Amino acid sequence: MAQEAGVSIATVSRALNGSGYVSKEARERVMAAARALDYHMNVNARSLTSGKTYTIALVLPDVTNPFFPAVARGVEDYASDNGYCVMLCNTDGNSRKESDYLTMLRSRKVDGVIFAVSVPSKSRINTLLDDGIAVVLVDRDLGDSYDIVKTDNIAGAMLATNHLVGLGHTRIAFISGPAQLATSQERFRGYRDALMSKGIPFDDRLVVEGDFRMESGHEAMYQLMTRFDCRDRNGFTAVFAANDLMAVGAVTVLEESGLRVPADVAVMGYDDINIASVMRPRLSTIAQPKYEMGWIAAETIIKRMSEPKESRMEEILQPMLVVRDSTVERRGALA
Amino acid sequence: MAQEAGVSIATVSRALNGSGYVSKEARERVMAAARALDYHMNVNARSLTSGKTYTIALVLPDVTNPFFPAVARGVEDYASDNGYCVMLCNTDGNSRKESDYLTMLRSRKVDGVIFAVSVPSKSRINTLLDDGIAVVLVDRDLGDSYDIVKTDNIAGAMLATNHLVGLGHTRIAFISGPAQLATSQERFRGYRDALMSKGIPFDDRLVVEGDFRMESGHEAMYQLMTRFDCRDRNGFTAVFAANDLMAVGAVTVLEESGLRVPADVAVMGYDDINIASVMRPRLSTIAQPKYEMGWIAAETIIKRMSEPKESRMEEILQPMLVVRDSTVERRGALA
């Protein structure tokens, strides 16, 4: 390549990178040679000296959970527009996998990791940071120590609960996410606070813990139904699930039991995944700007890389209430 | 690190890789030092000399299409079990993005790319191969030149069509995928051949081309409905969409028009994405082993890397008919 252009490798490097002084003539000869040889720089070799790999990792529980593909898409779009590649890492919410991935990413010297934590562990994250790897959390918070992009879960859960209360429900069950996640705690808090503020007594027998997967929505619903007789208006008349997947599971069980949604029991989800609008009854839910979360997370991490000392960046997006058929009877019209 | 262990860097390298001769004592000292310093090998640096990056790329149209996350998951699971990382690349079926990504991947020296092609271009793939990058196609075929993992689309489409014919339908519309994709062509062929074999005349006015996205299902359905009066049993009484997303779009339009599925028009999809089983009516479809496709693709590409000269590998999985409510009236039971 240097030969082909008749210059030294240093000049080639400068020409290709536009760094330092290079005469117009030399630059042109280099470019011509590059084209002629179909030359492409070895990014890995460069990263050996530059320290930058232009790679970020996206570590999440499971891409198969419909919430994440949109986030991933957002990340990738912003990243690739800025010359970064993104590695996909599924942890299954498994502590072991999570930590294995993190050490793998360290030894690959990724520039940053966008992290939807399953196992809240500050020390793990600090290890990355100490290695000079930027970290930004998405969706799942971890105290106020790290950069994060999330939605306001308390507000979202209040939106949902208030919607239900506004419909006249006072006995509202809550299917929570994994208790150790801040996301779950916040949504629970929103649910509880909304209830309190309306003067509705909080009953902890109405709360069941799930794990965000559809099957756990089934189980939670069964649990709830053994605790209460659903025909009894003093049991519960509405269910608020901390995510759509669990809501889908709940609806399934309800219908199998001959209960009508929303006539007998109203159901609210959270996330607004694609399923929500095509299932029947169409699911009322709290929409999160998933794609934007991913996009902004990527933007944030890239910003962070150039400003390692900058103070904590926190981006809290607003969720939105989407009312469909699982909470209010469709009046008029067909179907 | 070498200092810490009191040996030369060569010995360190040999100890860590288990290559060449290393005394038990030296090995132990190296391991101890590694642990003490929390040392992790720089994989990039190693790849400079070894030529292997232990990275594979997954290039697909859009992770947001529910068909792909499962495939991605399969790829990642196999890959990570074997020490590989996977980069995610969305092309949006856009020729430019696709080719940009491929050159990016070349300059990053990925070991292989698992490719769900949107723009059938052999020369692009050959460029990768010439660079020593392994390639295996998933889902989308491209003649018989490259390694591939797919399902038998002709058989799948025949399964679907025969199911519809068995139900008494003779006027079956077909919403096709993008015409340039082999996948689309194969499914179309299965549809057509099944019809012929039953002695049912093929009518090309019953065929509309979509692009695999939900919106195109809408459009295709509108098109079909302007071509024929749906009340007319000589128009069409069933629709077979080349994927579930378009089927969902079609169902939506049908219902908006006051037509009942399956009473007035039966609908079949293809893929069996998560939505299919929770939408109402639950969608009859052809299930593809998505996760397995990804898994096997990863297995194949890793095998290919060690046996570059081996003859073409072709893995054709079998699709499966899943009958739900969009084709047959649910008898008895509730909901």
Next chain:
DNA sequence: TGTATATATGTAAGCGCATACACATAAGCG
């Protein structure tokens, strides 16, 4: 005309690792 400054290019070192090669020691065998 002499000196400072901008422009241009090459040489060499080093990023973190693998490995060929030289060398040293131990073990096996006639």
Next chain:
DNA sequence: CGCTTATGTGTATGCGCTTACATATATACA
């Protein structure tokens, strides 16, 4: 005991690139 072979370790080179440094020419200005 001398020779071959197996074992163990260090030195040095190079992977493809960036960059500090040295050097050289052109331009500017006093």
